[in-house]
Structures are given as structure tokens and as C-alpha cells.
Amino acid sequence: MDKKLRIGIIGTGGIAGAHINCYKQMADVEIVGGADIIPGKAREYLDRNGFENAEDFESADELLKLGLDAVSVCTYNSTHAECAVKALEAGCHVLLEKPMCLTIRQAIDIVRAEQKSGKSVSIGFQPRYGKNFQKVKEIISSGALGEVYYVQTGGGRRRGMPGGTFISKEKAGVGALADIGCYALDFAMNSIGYPKPLTVSAVAYNHFGTSPKYNAGNYDKFEVDDFSSAFVRLESGITLDFRMSWAMHMDTTGDFLFLGKEAGLKVKQPHYELWGGAWDGAVGQITLYHDMLGQPTATPIPLINDEKSNLFFNKVRAFVDAVLTGGPAPIPTSQIIYNQAIIDGIIRSSQSGKEVDVTFTI
Numbered sequence: 001m002d003k004k005l006r007i008g009i010i011g012t013g014g015i016a017g018a019h020i021n022c023y024k025q026m027a028d029v030e031i032v033g034g035a036d037i038i039p040g041k042a043r044e045y046l047d048r049n050g051f052e053n054a055e056d057f058e059s060a061d062e063l064l065k066l067g068l069d070a071v072s073v074c075t076y077n078s079t080h081a082e083c084a085v086k087a088l089e090a091g092c093h094v095l096l097e098k099p100m101c102l103t104i105r106q107a108i109d110i111v112r113a114e115q116k117s118g119k120s121v122s123i124g125f126q127p128r129y130g131k132n133f134q135k136v137k138e139i140i141s142s143g144a145l146g147e148v149y150y151v152q153t154g155g156g157r158r159r160g161m162p163g164g165t166f167i168s169k170e171k172a173g174v175g176a177l178a179d180i181g182c183y184a185l186d187f188a189m190n191s192i193g194y195p196k197p198l199t200v201s202a203v204a205y206n207h208f209g210t211s212p213k214y215n216a217g218n219y220d221k222f223e224v225d226d227f228s229s230a231f232v233r234l235e236s237g238i239t240l241d242f243r244m245s246w247a248m249h250m251d252t253t254g255d256f257l258f259l260g261k262e263a264g265l266k267v268k269q270p271h272y273e274l275w276g277g278a279w280d281g282a283v284g285q286i287t288l289y290h291d292m293l294g295q296p297t298a299t300p301i302p303l304i305n306d307e308k309s310n311l312f313f314n315k316v317r318a319f320v321d322a323v324l325t326g327g328p329a330p331i332p333t334s335q336i337i338y339n340q341a342i343i344d345g346i347i348r349s350s351q352s353g354k355e356v357d358v359t360f361t362i
């Protein structure tokens with residue numbers, strides 16, 4: 001191996017620990033530096049992870065002067081777009097944490113910067129590497145369901161409200177609908193080939209987050225949604241029924257359902273504790289509903305034992321491989337911009353109380 005990939009980390013909070021832990025295991029990668037706007041935080045992070053010789057900065061701009069090949073953007077949601085665009089302008093490939101950003105405007109800015117730079121952006125949806133997630137996509141892509149016309153996605157938590165930057169309007173921007181909702185959207189949309197979204201009608205609530213009874217420690221700081229539901233019209237007459245929760249008086253908002261003209265597929269949640277709408281790639285029973293010799297029949301699909309695979313490592317490795325080989329982004333903006341268009345639509349529709357158009361041009 002002649003040259004190691006020079007990597008920087010932008011935003012050195014919680015999830016940056018998982019990124020550096022993956023990079024550490026790769027002989028073809030060098031961690032050159034990190035940046036965080038909180039003074040001292042990047043230094044402490046680099047030292048804690050054994051990178052005493054890597055450089056620390058208090059801004060992404062300074063870090064990007066090092067001449068890096070690629071960066072992981074691990075900042076909170078509201079600064080994803082500005083950091084990704086700066087990194088692209090500095091000639092870096094970008095592994096951008098989920099959700100892609102907050103608004104469709106920001107997503108378009110990222111895509112334009114990506115196109116201009118000739119570098120690539122991959123979005124951090126590690127459940128894509130789950131074998132059972134891949135099985136669901138394979139079943140649907142095989143045509144076993146016929147033409148798919150309705151999809152239900154969501155799941156959510158009965159009680160699982162985070163704190164910290166996740167409940168700040170300024171930092172996270174939105175709550176459950178993007179934090180774990182983006183995973184549920186990616187699972188559903190990726191399984192059916194990411195059709196273009198057309199309109200969104202949505203509602204969002206924060207009954208639990210702002211309640212002293214249910215959120216004693218954080219109710220006065222809670223500025224985002226804790227529950228939302230949306231009706232999304234996709235191209236080709238497909239409807240997407242979305243629900244997402246950090247807190248509710250229910251164990252689940254429902255299973256994942258894919259209805260096709262020839263068969264239906266149900267994917268159950270693996271468990272009801274803190275399950276974030278697909279974030280960990282785990283699924284419960286998968287069942288195919290179809291007619292056999294004229295009789296309605298339900299066929300269980302055997303689950304693949306996926307416990308030993310490290311989805312997070314696989315996502316970071318796939319990004320590194322794409323950069324090294326000049327291959328396409330493993331989880332490209334060309335798909336995830338539709339995920340972002342839906343999130344943007346949920347935000348706008350829940351604020352306006354009306355159905356909104358979510359089509360856009362780059």
C-alpha cells in the first residue's frame with residue numbers, strides 16, 4: 001500500500017467515537033486531524049482515541065487546510081450542510097452522518113457542491129448493511145410482490161427521548177421525525193428503489209417531550225417533535241404511510257408493510273424496547289402474504305443470523321473503499337435527497353397544517 005488515505009473528523013461528539021473506532025482498524029487510513037467548535041473538545045477526543053500526533057482545531061475551515069482526502073462529518077444536524085459543502089469545496093470526499101441535513105434547500109446545496117467538486121458524499125445509514133434489510137430489498141426487487149402501491153414505515157419507541165443537542169431546535173433542528181425517522185424512511189424507500197416523492201401531508205407533536213410528568217429532566221429544554229405521522233404520495237401512484245415516535249402510550253406505531261398487486265410483505269419490529277425505527281439493522285419476523293392455489297397463504301421468510309456483522313464498520317469501510325477505488329458513493333445523495341425532501345415536507349406540512357409539494361430541481 002503506497003499511500004494512506006488522509007482523514008479528518010468534523011464534530012467530535014458522541015458518534016465521532018464510532019467513526020474513529022472504525023478508522024483505527026484500517027491499515028490504509030490515517031487520522032490527520034479533528035475539529036470541534038467547543039474549545040479543547042477535538043484535542044481531548046484525539047488523545048482519548050490514541051491520536052496524540054493528529055492536529056486539533058476549533059473550526060472545520062482550519063482542519064480543511066491540511067489537505068485531506070476525506071472527512072467524516074459528525075456534527076449535529078443543523079451544521080451538516082455547511083460542513084459538508086466546505087469539505088467538498090476543499091476537495092474532500094465526505095461521509096456525512098444521518099440525517100443528510102435539515103431542509104431540501106441545504107440538500108440541494110450539498111448536491112451542487114458535490115457535482116462541482118467531482119468528489120462524493122455518502123450518507124451514514126449503517127442499517128443498509130444488515131443482511132435482513134438486504135433480503136427485504138431482494139424480495140421486492142425480484143418482483144415477488146408485483147407492482148408495489150402502498151408502504152407503511154415507522155415503528156418508534158414507547159419511551160426513548162434523548163437529551164443534549166438532540167432536543168435543541170438550533171442544533172438538531174427536528175426531533176424523532178428526522179433522528180430515527182430518516183432510518184425508517186431509508187429502509188422503506190431503499191427497499192422499493194427510492195421513487196420520487198411528490199407531496200406530503202403531516203402532523204408533529206411534542207406532548208411527552210414538553211411534559212414535566214414524562215420528561216422531568218428535560219421538559220423545559222425540549223424544542224423539537226417527539227411524534228409525527230405523514231401521508232406521502234410517491235411517483236407511480238405509490239403511497240407511503242409514515243409514523244415515528246420517541247415517546248407514546250403504545251408499544252409500536254406498527255410493522256413495516258409493503259403491499260403489492262401480487263403479494264404483500266410484513267416486516268415486524270425485532271423488539272419494542274428503544275427500537276429506533278430500523279437504526280440498528282435488526283428486524284423481527286418477515287412474512288410473505290400471497291395466494292397459493294387460490295388460497296391466501298402466509299410464508300415466513302427465514303431470518304439470516306446477522307449478529308456478528310458490524311454494520312457501522314461496514315458503512316465506514318464501504319466509504320473508504322469507494323474513495324480508494326474512485327467508485328460511486330455507497331449511499332449516494334441521488335437517493336437520500338428524496339429522504340430529505342420527505343423530511344423537509346413533514347416539517348413544512350406540520351407547520352402549515354396543509355399538504356405540501358416536495359418536488360424540486362437541482
Ligand SMILES: NC(=O)c1ccc[n+]([C@@H]2O[C@H](COP(=O)([O-])OP(=O)(O)OC[C@H]3O[C@@H](n4cnc5c(N)ncnc54)[C@H](O)[C@@H]3O)[C@@H](O)[C@H]2O)c1
Nearest residue numbers: 011012013014015035036037074075076077079097098165
Ligand atoms: N449513525 C448513527 O448510528 C448515529 C448515532 C448517533 C448520532 N448520529 C448522528 O450524528 C450526528 C451527531 O450526533 P452526536 O450524538 O455525535 O451529537 P453530539 O452533540 O454529541 O456531537 C456533535 C458535535 O459536533 C460539534 N459541532 C457542531 N457544529 C460544528 C461545526 N460547524 N464544526 C465543528 N464541530 C461542530 C458539536 O460541538 C458537538 O461536539 C447527528 O446528526 C446524529 O443524527 C448518528
